[in-house]
Amino acid sequence: MLQRIRTAPPRYWLVVVAILFFAGxxxxxxxxxxxQWALALILAIAIMGxxxxxxxxxxxxxxxxxxxxxxxxxxxxxxxxxxxDYLATIPIAGLLTGMVGFLFGVPALRLSALYLALxxxxxxxxxxxxIKRPFGLTGGVQGISLPPVVVPQFAxxxxxxxxxxxxxxxxxxxxxxxxxxLVLFWLAWNLVRHRAGRAMRAIRDGEVAAAASGIxxxxxxxxxxxxxxxxxxxAGSLLGLATGYISPDTFPVSLSIQLLVGAVVGxxxxxxxxxxxxxxxxxxxxxxxxWVPTQTWIPSQIVATVVKAGPAVTYGVVLIxxxxxxxxxxxxxxxxxxxxxxxRLRGAADRESGHMPPDPQTV
Amino acid sequence: MTALLELEDVRCGxxxxxxxxxxxxxxxxxxxxxxxxxxxxxxxxxxxxxxxxVRWLGxxxxxxxxxxxxxxxxxxxxxxxxxxxxxxILTELTVDENLxxxxxxxKDGAAAVRKDYDRVFEYFPVLRERRKLSASTLSxxxxxxxxxxxxxxxxxxxxxxxxPSLGLAPLVVRSIFEIxxxxxxxxxxxxxxxxxxxxxxxxxxxxAYVLEVGRVAVKGASxxxxxxxxxxxxxxxx
Amino acid sequence: MQAFLQQVVSGIAxxxxxxxxxxxxxxxxxxxxxxxxxxxxxxxxxxxxxFTLIDHGISYWIAFPVTxxxxxxxxxxxxxxxxxxxxxxxxxxLVIVTLGLATLVNGxxxxxxxxxxxxxxxxxxxxxxxxxxxFVSYRDLGVIGVSAVVLLLIxxxxxxxxxxxxxxAAAHHPEAxxxxxxxxxxxxxxxxxxxxxxxxxxxxxVAPILLLEPNMMQTIIIYAFAAAVLGGIESPxxxxxxxxxxxxxxxxxxAYLPFVGGDLQLAVALAIIIAVLVIKPNGLxxxxxxxxx
Numbered sequence: 003m004l005q006r007i008r009t010a011p012p013r014y015w016l017v018v019v020a021i022l023f024f025a026g027x028x029x030x031x032x033x034x035x036x037x038q039w040a041l042a043l044i045l046a047i048a049i050m051g052x053x054x055x056x057x058x059x060x061x062x063x064x065x066x067x068x069x070x071x072x073x074x075x076x077x078x079x080x081x082x083x084x085x086x087d088y089l090a091t092i093p094i095a096g097l098l099t100g101m102v103g104f105l106f107g108v109p110a111l112r113l114s115a116l117y118l119a120l121x122x123x124x125x126x127x128x129x130x131x132x133i134k135r136p137f138g139l140t141g142g143v144q145g146i147s148l149p150p151v152v153v154p155q156f157a158x159x160x161x162x163x164x165x166x167x168x169x170x171x172x173x174x175x176x177x178x179x180x181x182x183x184l185v186l187f188w189l190a191w192n193l194v195r196h197r198a199g200r201a202m203r204a205i206r207d208g209e210v211a212a213a214a215s216g217i218x219x220x221x222x223x224x225x226x227x228x229x230x231x232x233x234x235x236x237a238g239s240l241l242g243l244a245t246g247y248i249s250p251d252t253f254p255v256s257l258s259i260q261l262l263v264g265a266v267v268g269x270x271x272x273x274x275x276x277x278x279x280x281x282x283x284x285x286x287x288x289x290x291x292x293w294v295p296t297q298t299w300i301p302s303q304i305v306a307t308v309v310k311a312g313p314a315v316t317y318g319v320v321l322i323x324x325x326x327x328x329x330x331x332x333x334x335x336x337x338x339x340x341x342x343x344x345x346r347l348r349g350a351a352d353r354e355s356g357h358m359p360p361d362p363q364t365v
Numbered sequence: 366m367t368a369l370l371e372l373e374d375v376r377c378g379x380x381x382x383x384x385x386x387x388x389x390x391x392x393x394x395x396x397x398x399x400x401x402x403x404x405x406x407x408x409x410x411x412x413x414x415x416x417x418x419v420r421w422l423g424x425x426x427x428x429x430x431x432x433x434x435x436x437x438x439x440x441x442x443x444x445x446x447x448x449x450x451x452x453x454i455l456t457e458l459t460v461d462e463n464l465x466x467x468x469x470x471x472k473d474g475a476a477a478v479r480k481d482y483d484r485v486f487e488y489f490p491v492l493r494e495r496r497k498l499s500a501s502t503l504s505x506x507x508x509x510x511x512x513x514x515x516x517x518x519x520x521x522x523x524x525x526x527x528x529p530s531l532g533l534a535p536l537v538v539r540s541i542f543e544i545x546x547x548x549x550x551x552x553x554x555x556x557x558x559x560x561x562x563x564x565x566x567x568x569x570x571x572x573a574y575v576l577e578v579g580r581v582a583v584k585g586a587s588x589x590x591x592x593x594x595x596x597x598x599x600x601x602x603x
Numbered sequence: 604m605q606a607f608l609q610q611v612v613s614g615i616a617x618x619x620x621x622x623x624x625x626x627x628x629x630x631x632x633x634x635x636x637x638x639x640x641x642x643x644x645x646x647x648x649x650x651x652x653x654f655t656l657i658d659h660g661i662s663y664w665i666a667f668p669v670t671x672x673x674x675x676x677x678x679x680x681x682x683x684x685x686x687x688x689x690x691x692x693x694x695x696x697l698v699i700v701t702l703g704l705a706t707l708v709n710g711x712x713x714x715x716x717x718x719x720x721x722x723x724x725x726x727x728x729x730x731x732x733x734x735x736x737x738f739v740s741y742r743d744l745g746v747i748g749v750s751a752v753v754l755l756l757i758x759x760x761x762x763x764x765x766x767x768x769x770x771x772a773a774a775h776h777p778e779a780x781x782x783x784x785x786x787x788x789x790x791x792x793x794x795x796x797x798x799x800x801x802x803x804x805x806x807x808x809v810a811p812i813l814l815l816e817p818n819m820m821q822t823i824i825i826y827a828f829a830a831a832v833l834g835g836i837e838s839p840x841x842x843x844x845x846x847x848x849x850x851x852x853x854x855x856x857x858a859y860l861p862f863v864g865g866d867l868q869l870a871v872a873l874a875i876i877i878a879v880l881v882i883k884p885n886g887l888x889x890x891x892x893x894x895x896x
Binding site for chain 3 (some may be wrong): 056109123124132255316320322
Binding site (some may be wrong): 416418436437438441442446447448449453454455456457458462465466467469470515519 | 765768769771772775776778779780781782783784785786787
């Protein structure tokens with residue numbers, strides 16, 4: 003065991019540091035900020051789900067906001083109408099959404115990447131209208147208000163014991179989200195490393211070849227859809243917990259786009275990517291509105307543009323520039339930089355080990 | 366006298382794999398030169414280098430002017446017509462549209478173009494019959510005819526032909542080669558002919574180069590190579 | 604019966620709008636195998652430009668073609684600056700780029716023009732004329748007329764001119780076309796310019812009806828997708844016919860199916876998309892594509 007710790011690659015240490023960081027983070031930031039970071043983690047969970055679908059199994063979805071909506075409403079209805087304890091509804095909502103996603107994955111099999119993008123995009127656009135209709139169930143335009151969050155006693159006691167101050171509901175929500183994020187990210191990591199993940203990547207990289215190798219294409223693709231919807235459903239459910247109120251307007255098309263942006267920026271087909279992506283997706287619009295005006299070196303017209311036009315312009319520019327210069331997102335850049343560094347350090351050794359240019363053949 | 370096309374120590378490859386290791390050859394004005402060799406020797410790559418499809422090192426000069434860094438479409442503009450392996454027929458378009466594309470950059474007037482159309486239909490009557498049909502309905506041999514007709518309409522100074530006999534019945538091949546010879550003589554069009562069918566190619570051409578793994582292994586007048594049994598046995602397979 | 608006819612004609616008019624945007628989508632799809640998610644937003648921006656011109660006193664019938672020219676130039680610029688760097692990237696990257704472009708254009712329009720809906724003039728009055736016993740508005744007829752003219756012009760350009768031929772060649776067979784001297788790269792840019800102009804027509808036609816604001820085209824593009832998918836994403840003719848069918852169907856569904864009503868018409872479009880993709884993915888006029896292994 004000690005041996006394993008000593009020989010573990012630096013990556014594992016990074017993970018440990020990150021976990022400790024996020025576990026302790028609420029103790030150094032304000033309660034309000036803890037609420038914000040909870041939302042960022044929620045986005046990260048949804049993005050992780052999207053990443054499984056897009057990054058690992060190669061199916062493009064522009065409608066994950068719709069799955070979040072489904073999960074959120076499932077939880078809300080169970081809690082509001084059927085008086086279930088909200089925390090208990092979260093895994094149920096997740097499973098329900100997962101099943102819906104799985105079913106969605108079946109017709110999706112017949113669609114090429116582009117058509118799938120179209121269909122899911124259309125779904126995302128239509129979703130708010132679809133939610134409004136069953137008025138009795140969903141509360142229509144007015145949405146559903148949820149009872150305020152009550153921090154359970156054991157958590158209050160534990161927190162006070164460790165930090166000496168009382169735990170706020172925002173902090174509690176943060177820790178619930180953090181717990182789910184830990185579990186779900188760990189699950190995703192396992193999925194990717196083992197057979198299912200390899201199968202999905204094989205499908206992503208070349209479906210015909212994968213089929214020829216005997217991989218059950220339909221099975222893994224629908225599985226990917228189901229799992230990614232499950233993640234989005236849990237995220238949506240947690241969103242309800244965090245904000246206390248959901249309505250059709252909580253889930254516009256821009257949410258689905260935001261998720262995709264986060265996935266791409268963080269880095270598709272990576273585990274840490276969605277975490278970075280969630281943080282980016284959540285904080286960029288807020289920061290650009292708050293931070294930019296304080297930077298006196300930026301000319302006032304640009305500041306005005308950024309503030310007025312909001313995140314849209316920034317998102318758009320970032321997306322385009324990223325796709326041109328760094329299609330693998332932040333994680334990709336980090337990986338590339340790391341590889342280059344290692345190669346630089348190893349370069350001399352390579353040259354001596356004899357990587358000779360190919361020998362010209364004589365006739 | 367400088368040749369119309371000159372390759373000097375051309376090296377190129379695809380990514381990390383090097384395919385040509387220094388190929389030098391020349392095509393004289395109005396001549397027919399064949400480029401022979403086994404599969405994978407680099408014949409197609411040589412043609413692609415000339416027409417700008419791959420990056421290369423060394424020098425390629427056409428009518429004295431280097432083709433370095435020129436885009437394919439501009440190389441076409443200076444008078445080189447490349448009929449690629451597989452013929453490059455635009456199957457989404459009709460036969461007539463394919464032909465029109467051949468002629469679309471010409472500047473010598475509609476009358477001259479019309480005259481060439483007449484000649485094309487004279488050589489290949491089947492193309493006139495199928496004019497309005499999709500090019501995908503043509504058989505292999507007919508597609509080859511279309512490709513050559515189209516190249517003719519480009520009024521090039523040099524034609525690069527990549528395996529025109531591939532997959533075609535012997536009779537069809539004979540007639541196509543006959544027409545290539547006529548085009549060469551009547552229009553004074555030089556031809557660089559890549560062929561696996563060495564015998565046919567040697568009959569047609571004045572000079573020949575044999576490539577082996579990216580280098581010129583043998584070169585000389587076609588008549589000499591034809592007569593040299595050891596060369597034929599080792600390099601040409603017959 | 605009269606009401607039915609009215610709905611049908613109205614549907615055809617909407618269909619003309621959908622067909623124009625769908626045609627723009629098809630043009631770009633043919634050129635690059637890519638659906639431009641930003642097509643609607645680009646059309647919206649072009650319409651705002653038209654609005655600005657008209658607002659400054661320029662007559663509608665001059666502002667219209669000027670806008671088309673500007674849209675054309677804009678499309679070329681977009682292709683050169685944004686699309687060309689990622690030309691050879693996998694389709695996912697391209698889709699994301701067009702999504703980014705859509706977001707960007709929407710934001711820019713919002714910044715410059717704000718989000719307050721504005722009325723946009725139509726040269727055709729809303730007065731109705733009696734046609735076969737039904738009352739059809741001049742505006743609907745005008746939309747049908749303009750759409751038909753634009754679509755006809757595009758058809759003539761693509762099928763009957765040399766440049767149209769080279770554009771089609773470049774779209775379907777870029778490598779082989781290069782060997783024939785076609786400047787493929789410029790043909791792609793032209794395709795974008797053309798698509799952009801055609802999309803602008805759609806925007807200008809719809810603005811008087813929906814009121815001009817940055818999010819105006821977001822529903823239209825769904826209808827246009829439905830039209831393009833129904834007609835066969837590769838077929839310009841399919842886009843037109845698909846547009847008409849979608850327009851009429853959605854209109855009739857909204858009028859005659861009680862649970863659909865006004866806001867779920869979009870869901871009808873979604874249903875069409877899904878139904879087509881599941882039953883006959885190549886649409887009415889598309890050709891089954893052979894997948895290269």
